[in-house]
Amino acid sequence: MFLDVLFIGIMIGAIYTLVTIGYSMVYSILKLMNFAHGDVYIFGTFICYTLLGKYHINPFLAILVAAVMGGILASLVEIIAYRRLRSEQHRMISMITALGAAYVIQNCNELEWGNQVLDFPSILSAHTFHFFGMNIPLTQIIILSIAVGLIILFTVFLKYHPYGKAILCVSEDIPTASLMGIPINKTISMVYFIGGMLGVFGGILYSTSYNAVSLSMGFRGTIIAFTAAVIGGIGSLSGALVGGMFLGICENFIGVYVSTSYRDPITFLLLIIVLLVKPTGIMGAVEQSKV
Amino acid sequence: MSLLTAKTIQKKFGGVIALNDVSLTVDKGEIVGMIGPNGSGKTTFINNLSGLYAPTKGQFIFNDEDITGLPAHVITGKGISRTFQNLRVFPNITVLENILIGLHCRIDTSLWDVYARFLKTRRVEHQAKKKAMTVLELAELSDSQGILAKNLPYGKQRLLEICRAIVSDPYLLLLDEPCAGMNPVEMDDLADFIKLLQTKGITVFVIEHNMRFIMSVAQRLIVLANGSKFQEGTPTQIQNDKDVQAIYLGDEGDL
Amino acid sequence: MENIGSNSILNSPKYKAVAYGMLFIVCLLLPKIITNMYYLGIINYIILYTILCMGLNLILGYAGLLSFGHAAFYGLGGYTTAILIKRYGFSFLPCPLLSGVVALLFGILLGLPTRKVRGDYFCLLTIAFGEIFRLVAQAWIGFTNGAMGIVGIPIPSILGWSIRTEADFYYLGLILLAFTYITISLLIHSRFGRAFIAIREDELAASVMGINTAIYKIIVFAIGCFYAGLAGSYLAVYQTTVTPSNFRLEESCLMIIMVIVGGMGSLLAPVAGGIVMTLATEYFRSISEYRMLIIGVIMVAVLLYRPQGIFGTSAFKD
Incomplete structure (x- = not known):
């Protein structure tokens, strides 16, 4: 029982990590809380839902199309709502437009798909494994391996691909990166695109594992992503991983051993405690402000 | 000494x-x-x-x-008062309000005074304004008292920052x-x-x-x-x- | 933040006295002029939101702290009044004050982390607090009656004046609004108000001016929350019910937009924001499924094209 819960927790954690990466990257570059992140990924998940349920398209194609559309939406939001405000001194202002953008997307999602919980078609087989006394459905193993694979793929991209290096460079210092000849606007759009795509992958995996998708998962996803990012230490890949895993495992244990209706309040409480005890997150470094 | x-x-x-x-x-x-x-x-x-x-x-x-x-x-x-190397006046408020903020630690209004003894608070505020004006006159800035600090010429902003420091x-x-x-x-x-x-x-x-x-x-x-x-x-x-x-x-x- | 010497006629005390006097009379006679209950009801909601926004404006416009938890404090006030009256048989008279104080105490509690937590993390704290409040209100069925909320709050009466009609509620609202305006005005025109502005403009410079920024941030946050509690108390008796869905995050956002639309950091701007946004919501009621879309577009558009707000001063625009 304990190991079962732990395994599912790890799977959820891996999915949360996917969702958190995009969020954390945006934060590390622009210091912007991207409130629209969750609504973007739920948009992608809904697209996948429609493609699978209505048009019966090949699942791999459907996932790919949904991810690309999520990515495009994410970069559109950046271009329309955030880009003009990047030079604004008060970051509060772009935070509020971010929330406005989230509202617009959420409302559009609601108009198209409503606010009820929808049955997400199961893509994977329901075969169950017995392994060291655990009962693990094949689905969970596949989901976990896809999530881990994507995380590894993204890490490799960031470390070795020229575009990945450009992203790292921009996140260090925008003016310097610009002087080095890195196209800032393009790179930032790319960050949003990749972040949105990873988010959609996370959303689809999550929906597959629970066979459900609903509008409210969007905002919850934003909060989860931010919470995980902060808990782990915002702006770093390892932070996203630690935070996502921590949150996924904790949540699953609380849900099973305490009560599902107190799952979210306890999650938020955890966040508050982490912020109070170690505001920079578990993996975060101390920042000294310059006078 | x-x-x-x-x-x-x-x-x-x-x-x-x-x-x-x-x-x-x-x-x-x-x-x-x-x-x-x-x-x-x-x-x-x-x-x-x-x-x-x-x-x-x-x-x-x-x-x-x-x-x-x-x-x-x-x-x-x-x-001990100070100014900053990279000019730090409060940009979006007036010159006079900048100086009054500099007086903060020399005004001893408590929250109780604010709500219950507001006549006294008003008198204190009036005196503070007078004091702020004398400093502005010393620096020949009294004509600009109603201007937003960010709209002052650079040199005057420097002067304003010093005034804000010495008013206390x-x-x-x-x-x-x-x-x-x-x-x-x-x-x-x-x-x-x-x-x-x-x-x-x-x-x-x-x-x-x-x-x-x-x-x-x-x-x-x-x-x-x-x-x-x-x-x-x-x-x-x-x-x-x-x-x-x-x-x-x-x-x-x-x- | 009046511009001193900007307009000599408008600033002369005689003109001000006459203008305030006329405004006062108009406010008193308004229910005699507008007899349509529907319109009066809208005005009551405007008053309610204006009180909320004046409190939030202290936090957001003056001190520059972004709080997404205002609806939770509004809710704390609402539930305090509802529970005191329904469960403990209190009369209405002490309830607004007690509700305000409960919100104030929670405000202090949530304000404490501002010592350690930087700007956007604080914003996240307020979101988390707001969600915890709503989820607990939903889950703690024994005390708050869960998602159904507390219904049937009896008609309040103050010293024999039973508040029953829309006009009665209008006067009650007016009293609370006047109290809010006067107390905030006193605060803003003291060294406290200036300290809040200094913190918004440049926190480090503010600390060098001798301002204990940690304490002042807690003070401004808690006092802002007090008014939310006050408004919550009004809502409880006006609506006769309080439910968790009254105090969603969306409500906090609506208040933030009202403050922004009105213009951050000026005393009367929340009134303008409250009027414009309440009327707009009312006007768009027929297409309520687009409500959030419209709110979102207004949020983005106002900040992109007029960040100082429709009626605001130049604060925040550089």
């Missing part, structure tokens, strides 16, 4: 030693200048003194009281490169203004890069190099000191 004594002040940032055993005294009524190449730790010294950082080691004695490591707002209350009647005024970005005329005006402050009984400690300015203002100079005190003396002594010239060569042209 010494107003401020710094004893073996040391400040480390991680492994980097920004200040190493700096000891100095400032006497009442003096104008003391601190010079040194970029990165020699001048601003770090002021930041430690004014409570923005706490020194790793050492002591600041001010008016016979140990003020080492107290928070910035307490130190201001004890009578500090014993010691710390100026961090006050004439950065000023033209020569504005610089001469500023020098006169600082000397005027001295006649009002304010002790001034000034960091500056511009040699012409610091020579004309300061009565005593302290040279900082690589975080340590390197030399101390009158402006003429420092000007003729071969070692001081050596550390400045290639860094500052106008010595």
Whole structure:
């Protein structure tokens, strides 16, 4: 029982990590809380839902199309709502437009798909494994391996691909990166695109594992992503991983051993405690402000 | 009689030693200048003194009281005011309101006064405004009192920042490169203004890069190099000191 | 933040006295002029939101702290009044004050972390607090009656004046609004108000001015929350019910937009924001499924093209 819960927790954690990466990257570059992140990924998940349920398209194609559309939406939001405000001194202002953008997307999602919980078609087989006394459905193993694979793929991209290096460079210092000849606007759009795509992958995996998708998962996803990012230490890949895993495992244990209706309040409480005890997150470094 | 004594002040940032055993005294009524190449730790010294950082080691004695490591707002209350190297007036409020914020620690209105004794509060506010106006008149800024601070010309913003610091009647005024970005005329005006402050009984400690300015203002100079005190003396002594010239060569042209 | 000497006629005390006097009379006679209950009801909601926004404006416009938890404090006030009256048989008279104080105490509690937590993390804290409040209100069925909320709050009466009609509620609202305006005005025109502005403009410089920024941030946050509690108390008796869905995050956002639309950091701007946004919501009621879309577009558009707000001063625009 304990190991079962732990395994599912790890799977959820891996999915949360996917969702958190995009969020954390945006934060590390622009210091912007991207409130629209969750609504973007739920948009992608809904697209996948429609493609699978209505048009019966090949699942791999459907996932790919949904991810690309999520990515495009994410970069559109950046271009329309955030880009003009990047030079604004008060970051509060772009935070509020971010929330406005989230509202617009959420409302559009609601108009198209409503606010009820929808049955997400199961893509994977329901075969169950017995392994060291655990009962693990094949689905969970596949989901976990896809999530881990994507995380590894993204890490490799960031470390070795020229575009990945450009992203790292921009996140260090925008003016310097610009002087080095890195196209800032393009790179930032790319960050949003990749972040949105990873988010959609996370959303689809999550929906597959629970066979459900609903509008409210969007905002919850934003909060989860931010919470995980902060808990782990915002702006770093390892932070996203630690935070996502921590949150996924904790949540699953609380849900099973305490009560599902107190799952979210306890999650938020955890966040508050982490912020109070170690505001920079578990993996975060101390920042000294310059006078 | 010494107003401020710094004893073996040391400040480390991680492994980097920004200040190493700096000891100095400032006497009442003096104008003391601190010079040194970029990165020699001048601003770090002021930041430690004014409570923005706490020194790793050492002591600041001010008016016979140990003020080492107290928070910035307490130190201001004890009578040390400062300005910043990179101009920090409050941009979106008026010149007069800027000065009134500078008076914060000299107004003792409590929340109880605000709500229950509002007539008294009003009287206090009125007096504060009067006091602020006298300072603005001293700096010839009284015509601009209603202008938003960010709309003042640069030189006047510098002056405003100094006014905001002296309105609370500090014993010691710390100026961090006050004439950065000023033209020569504005610089001469500023020098006169600082000397005027001295006649009002304010002790001034000034960091500056511009040699012409610091020579004309300061009565005593302290040279900082690589975080340590390197030399101390009158402006003429420092000007003729071969070692001081050596550390400045290639860094500052106008010595 | 009046511009001193900007307009000599408008600033002369005689003109001000006459203008305030006329405004006062108009406010008193308004229910006699507008007899349509529907319109009066809208005006009551405007008053309610104006009180909320004046409190939020202290936090957001003056001190520059972004709080997404205002609806939770509004809710704390609402539940306090509802529970005190329904469960403990209190009369209405002490309830607004007690509700305000409960919100104030929670405000202090949530304000404490501002010492350690930087700007956007604080914003996240307020979101988390707001969600915890709503989820607990939903889950703690024994005390708050869960998602159904507390219904049937009896008609309040103050010293024999039973508040029954829309006009009665209008006067009650007016009293609370006047109290809010006067107390905030006193605070803003003291060294406290200036300290809040200094913190918004440049926190480090503010600390060097002798302002204990940590304490002042807690003070401004808690006082702002007090007014939310006050408004919550009004809502409880006006609506006769309080439910968790009254106090969703969306409500906090609506208040933030009202403050922004009105213009942050000026005393009367929340009134303008409250009027414009309440009327707009009312006007768009027929297409309520687009409500959030419209709110979102207004949020983005106002900040992109007029960040100082429709009626605001130049604060925040550089």
